[in-house]
Amino acid sequence: xxxxxxxxxxxxxxxxxxxxxxxDYTNSMFDYFLWYKKYPxxxxxxxxxxxxxxxxxxxGRFTVFLNKSAKHLSLHIVPSQPGDSAVYFCAADTNAGKSxxxxxxxxxxxx
Amino acid sequence: xxGVTQSPTHLIKTRGQQVTLRCSxxxxxxxxxxxxxxxxxxPQFIFQYYREEENGRGNFPPRFSGLQFPxxxxxLNVNALELDDSALYLCASSAGQRSGANVLTFGxxxxxTVL
Numbered sequence: 400x401x402x403x404x405x406x407x408x409x410x411x412x413x414x415x416x417x418x419x420x421x422x423d424y425t426n427s428m429f430d431y432f433l434w435y436k437k438y439p440x441x442x443x444x445x446x447x448x449x450x451x452x453x454x455x456x457x458x459g460r461f462t463v464f465l466n467k468s469a470k471h472l473s474l475h476i477v478p479s480q481p482g483d484s485a486v487y488f489c490a491a492d493t494n495a496g497k498s499x500x501x502x503x504x505x506x507x508x509x510x
Numbered sequence: 511x512x513g514v515t516q517s518p519t520h521l522i523k524t525r526g527q528q529v530t531l532r533c534s535x536x537x538x539x540x541x542x543x544x545x546x547x548x549x550x551x552x553p554q555f556i557f558q559y560y561r562e563e564e565n566g567r568g569n570f571p572p573r574f575s576g577l578q579f580p581x582x583x584x585x586l587n588v589n590a591l592e593l594d595d596s597a598l599y600l601c602a603s604s605a606g607q608r609s610g611a612n613v614l615t616f617g618x619x620x621x622x623t624v625l
């Protein structure tokens with residue numbers, strides 16, 4: 400039973416346009432949601448997070464939206480740049496400090 | 511500030527053997543978590559160590575064990591290796607605070623191949 404799902408294995412967008420990466424979850428006890436970015440041969444790096452009591456968090460070009468009633472969150476990247484090409488993981492925390500990850504979405508930004 | 515370092519980066523073992531993977535935490539972090547990432551999947555939580563004690567465990571059998579040392583570095587040991595243990599093993603450290611998101615700092619991983 401996968402508690403965090405990223406249903407799109409890949410996404411391709413043009414440079415300068417918006418990238419929207421989606422994530423669904425099933426566990427109502429998650430209290431924080433995080434996005435990580437992973438380049439080949441490197442570990443995932445933290446990008447942005449959102450508390451379960453918020454519906455939006457913004458950091459520069461990156462915005463995460465949370466819809467608790469739908470158990471859905473999304474990461475928006477505007478404008479997308481070729482350097483954003485990477486695998487993006489959605490993760491969710493419980494207060495036990497254990498993070499549950501989705502299977503990732505590979506984003507390709509074309510120049 | 512040094513990040514998380516893992517060793518070895520790659521290794522090949524045969525079924526039934528044992529393996530030890532090592533991890534040095536980021537400076538200032540007192541909590542270490544280990545994750546297994548199979549090909550095409552996301553990281554799966556193995557266990558977490560805080561103050562040298564296991565502090566949570568995922569769905570992994572007892573042949574997966576670990577240690578955390580006083581300097582917060584850590585080891586992951588896997589006994590009786592099986593073919594399905596072939597994966598990227600990621601170590602992540604964190605500050606262990608419980609206010610705010612549990613932001614993990616990952617190492618680059620150890621790629622284990624079991625033949």
